[in-house]
Amino acid sequence: MIRIKKSANTPPILTIQGVSETNRLIDFYNLNPTSYSSRLGVLSKNITKIHFDNTIYGDATVKALLKMDQHNKCCFCESKFTETSYGDVEHFRPKKAYKKNGAKSLTYPGYYWLAYNWNNLLFSCEICNRKHKRNEFPLDNELTRKPFHSHPNLLSNEDSLLINPIEDNPSDYITFKEEIPIPKNGSRKGATSIKVFGLERLNESRLENLKAIKLALTLTNIDETSIEEVNSAAISFKIKPLDLIESIRDAKSLYNSAAKDTAKFSLCVRCNFPHLPIN
Template identity: 30%
Template sequence: MRFIEVPLPPHFPKRWPTVYAARFATVSTLGTHTDRANYIKKSGSWVLLKKWLSNTSGHKCWYCESKSTRAPFDVDHFRPKLGITVDGEKLTGHNGYYWLAYEWWNFRLSCQRCNRPEKDDTETLHGKANEFPILNEAQRCAIPTGALNAELPRLLDPCVKEDGELLAHGIDGEVKPAAIADTWEFQRARYTIELLGFNKWNTPEDKRSRWQTLATLLNLVGDTESAAVSEELKKYISSDQEYSSFFRSAIGTHREKTWVEALL
């Protein structure tokens, strides 16, 4: 997970402000959850921002940094719009953050593996879907005037720089909590890794395979910088490179080389 700094308006696609105003106004007038749900399900206008969101991350999933080459990305609502689950159980008495259904700052570009429920080979379910636990349920907002800042989400947010720093990337390709065990920060990191399946679907193996080539180049070059190798490494730590956080960490294991330290 790499920090995503979303460009502020007026960088929206031209149609979005008009569409947003109409959708938000309509949702605000609907008095029942059923009416709101029916309207929102039929009016998923946030797809208009998918390209904009993709450009912001260098065409990578905001959560796992994968590039979705075989399936389209989803526009995830960080705070679920029409219902909430906590550890797989539906949260009673809360119908989701419907008033945020069209707020651009609640959108996160997500690969389908991170967003959609799917079981791995051990029958463990992964995927964010409507999961959104917080530290203290008493602080959860249930109405538009609630204080969202009082909520402390368990799920790490790619739009919060400090959240990405709670994840560590080993040269084995796995993502691990970077915080001290038994702390809230550790719980958040471990929960996010498991929920989104960061270490599933052969992802660590894929990362390791790519890293082996770079590691060989680094060992061959040694302490003397090679312009060609430097340029290759720069590609892997670029913000638009798939799994760039992993490659930055892996390349950092050679930072005793002065020229590598300068790259990082």
Template identity: 30%
Template structure:
């Protein structure tokens, strides 16, 4: 999970979000509950320009686990505040994020009003999250909101821990190659390779999955 800058609101939302929200709220009154409202009123945020804007904003990565979306799965439009609870925010641009299906399914409609899940477009995850680099697990950095985030999105699920361990092995191997090299040119090459594994600059198309974890490993090594 890394900090990103929210981009401009897509035109489909600029032009229609208020009308869609009003019609949804009306349909809830007509049908009695949010769950009884037909999907055609609830899913109007699922527009091509909204998907494209979110994918660009997050650099093709999941807003929670930082896995690359699109290689093996489709991205989901995520409501940080669940639309089943916060009906008026169903089409609010500031509430929409880009998420992998697994994190989306784990989080579902969970919400903790006292310690809300982190918002990567507002909060800096570096201020809240850190890693146990021995076990490759993410943990709170004196932050109850971080604990909510870890629990709601299941950020220590076995598949993610295995992925981090593989990255750790790869990084340690590159570090060993750099340390054993007698050529400054080779050492610079290895250093650049390590830095590429930690880059997160969606605006310039430079992204790497699990970059927060990689940066923690590199910081421990002195890079």
């Protein structure tokens, strides 16, 4: 995970239809708040469910801007997956219902008034969103979660146990020992985020990436302007000198890009190769 800088210009569909729909939901909720809420002894099937219009938050203009802001990477696992799947518009604070820390069941309603809020939307891979994060939204202290009928909410007081890449700097909470994510300085928020986002599932892919960078670093040490050095290295690599020069140039390109925001698994790369350029 890395910090995500979102475009300042919110997609118009969120500021027009999104705001209008949010106001409609709040008005409906205020008519009978208890009918939407989990309460002791009330079965989930008896709770009035709030319905959301996915053509608003899932509009192509919203998704395109999220993808651009995130360099076509998943906000959680930093994989580049858009060549093989569409990806999801993810709600950082779950809109329909949420799971408290360690809870087995969902609490209704979720942060429904943030369903169309630009600052609650992220672009994620389907596995992070649908298999791992889902409706999880644990807080360190549930008392900091304000009652939902006080909509002008005090979200900044919520001590979320999940790293929000829009507001937090993930590198404050997570570091990497080679390919393995570990909580920085024993951070509980880091540990919870690693678990909830399922970040360890990508250990093998991150390891392959690190190996490729290590090899590239070896190649960048060869002076491509020295015929003697190139010829000697080409013999040891058992390739033609011209092919080696091409590989050295590819390696330099990887060296320059591997730790940047645009690169996959960039936080892992930065932790392992702190001297690589990040801008």
